[in-house]
Amino acid sequence: MRFRTIAAGILVLFAISANTSIAACGDKFLNLALGTRYDRSPAVWQKAGVLMFVSAGSALEGAMARLSVDAGLRKEGYRPTTVASAAEFDAALRQHKWDVVVIDWRDAASASRLIGTSRGPQIVPVLMTSTKDTLKQAKQQYRVVVNAPTKSRAFLDTIDDAMDLNDAAAEAAAKAAKAEQKAKR
Secondary structure, eight states, X not given: OHHHHHHHHHHHHHHHHHOOOOOOTTGGGTOTTSOOSOSSOHHHHHHOEEEEEOOTTSHHHHHHHHHTHHHHHHHHTOEEEEEOSHHHHHHHHHHSOOSEEEEEHXXXXXXXXXXXXXXXXXXEEEESSOOHHHHHHHHHHSSOOEESOOSHHHHHHHHHXXXXXXXXXXXXXXXXXXXXXXXXX
């Protein structure tokens, strides 16, 4: 009986010492496989150009005010610019290079024509009320969409996703340019 107790104790010690995945408090944030949203520094957020076209009196304007989207983005380090008229929107597009444009779904098609598609900003349409078909169409046309937001975090997460798409497009363009230069040599 005593032999079995000692053997079981040794077996338990081996099992405990063989498990290397035990993490202390906070170590999970240092593990590369467990993602956290600390991959973009505040300096990068501050450089990001976020233009929000919110028509006066629209449902989007009410939602943005109710959810304190501007304050939430500023708290995270972004510096968004909000315009309320088509003339201000057009002027803002000419004056600055934007990374992300947040716009009401109804205005997104006209904004796409103004902005163009070649290396332009990511357009993030906001659908305040939508059907499944409308949402599907929006996701096919634009890669990131805010659908009936109830928290300001929805805007932040979507803008982060749009920034990631911008980064991926910039990397792909740099690789293509590098490959083109190699082909010319």
